[in-house]
Amino acid sequence: MVVKNFYDNVVIGGGLTGLTGAVYLSKAGKSVLVIEKERQLGGLARTTKVNGAYFNLGPHAMYEGGAALEILRDLECVPRGGYASKKGMSGIYGNQVIHVPKNLSLEESQEWMKVMGTLSEVKTDSLYSVSIREWAEKNIDYERVRDLFYAMCRQWSYCMDLSEISSGFVIEQGKLAAKGVRYVEGGWQKVVNDLRKKAEHFGATISTGIRAEQIHLKEDAVKGVILSNEKFVQANSVITAIGPTELCELVQGYEHMSIGKWKEMSHPLYGSCLDVALRKVPDPTCVFALSLDEPFYFSNHSVSVQLSDDGSHVLHVMKYNGSNNLSEVEMDERRLRELLNLLQPGWENEVVAVRFLPNQLIAYDSRSVMNHGVGIAPGPIVPEIRGLFVAGDWVGRRGRLADAAMDSAREAAKDAINFN
Incomplete structure (x- = not known):
């Protein structure tokens, strides 16, 4: 050129x-x-092709109603894709899987449904200088429901420090996520x-x-x-x-x-991610999971879109590291593999491709209360x-x-x- x-x-x-x-x-x-x-x-x-599987740099998605899809529609560049399933989620606490809302008490389940069901009604104008932890402590009674909500907030914000992140910002992200989370077929490349x-x-x-x-x-x-x-x-x-x-x-x-x-x-944000392509998924019912007591995320994006040439399934397991780009690499990889063992036992027998990304840059700044x-x-x-x-x-x-x-x-x- x-x-x-x-x-x-x-x-x-x-x-x-x-x-x-x-x-x-x-x-x-x-x-x-x-x-x-x-x-x-x-x-x-960027997207990298590994043994026929298309790996983004960790889990990537667009929010319906967000600027990215709005602009791509304006430019006539909307990619083929599909939407993440809204059929429940799994929580992980102390190496135990909690199915939401099945494993919650009646009172916890009712509060969880109320929190998530009324999030779109929350007025955020006065909340941008209030942390999401402060907001949740005032508005959510049950500890386990708060922990579930915090796990969602980490996913929406990619930030693990919930005392730092702005509640107004996080709640607006949650509202967008409720409209639809869209994955790109074949990867973001x-x-x-x-x-x-x-x-x-x-x-x-x-x-x-x-x-x-x-x-x-x-x-x-x-x-x-x-x-x-x-x-x-x-x-x-x-x-x-x-x-x-x-x-x-x-x-x-x-x-x-x-x-x-x-x-x-x-305050840049980093994360460690284990990207895995499997011939078949040991537990196809486990599609999406968040840790309640640690900053971990799991998702099977291939439920919604094709991310391989041969039909293999692409899964992501991720740890949010916050502003720490010096998180211990070997420990992060071991913990991510342990989490995948819990959610998809026997996955190592179905491996097509595996890639571990330690301390990957996610964003150049968090949206903090201070700002x-x-x-x-x-x-x-x-x-x-x-x-x-x-x-x-x-x-x-x-x-x-x-x-x-x-x-x-x-x-x-x-x-x-x-x-x-």
Whole structure:
């Protein structure tokens, strides 16, 4: 791919965020260059094929009513998929499986149904500075019901510290999950590939295997980007679709800017995940389970979509590590295997493929009480630098993960179009 010397817009990062921004920019008639440091596009949405099974980087899903599906529909890029089953769940406590609501007392079952059934009615405007633990302690009487609710909150937020996470934010995520959790058939790389095709259709240039070394500024305005091959690309504006720490590495003097503040405020979230493909599932009735006393998750996504070439089933077992990217690797893998042994005894006899991801980055920031449940960057505009815009799951107010990333990319593209 030939890279020209000038573009209206340079987008740094070729994941869902960067490609979304590139589509909107190029669709508006702007000349666009997307730079991706890896050889493969996709970022956290990459899919790897292992022995015929399609593994995302851990469990991935879209929420019906969320920004990701809204944008993909707008761009005519909605992938084939299916929805997660709503037929109950299993809880795990002290190495025992609790079937919900069958193994709850009558009073516990009634309260659980009330909590989940009325979640959509909860007004969250005043709850963004209240932790989800504080909210639950005031609104849920039975301890086991609270533990079940906390397990759901960890799944909705990917955060294990329930005293840190904003209840307003988590409850809004729960409302979206109730509308439908959609898995992508064949893995999320299909979404990445469709966005790439759409961007290139409108004229965007996409360059992989090359990194941005510096965003060149003059008189507090963007002038272009210096690439790792020492080429200088002039540009009117730049959208960064990377994390705050990576961004600061590209901007001289960031310590005195908002981006430096955002870097210091960020609390990335990590998780360890065991991805497994099986010829057959030992217990097909066990589809979804959450640990009540530990931050563990299990799901069989192949109940809803095809994720292999030969009909094998893809299952995910995950541990939420919070902001700790130094969680003990061997212990995490052993605990995840033990959990799978409990839920799917004999699974090792059916293995097609296994992959363990230790301390995988999930999100660049949690939506904390301290930041009132919103992204550390309030919006795409970097106030100190004309023509520099940010996008990602750490930007803006709406949603999280793919929803936040794609929504902020759309907003960043609008701002860049108006700037140019």
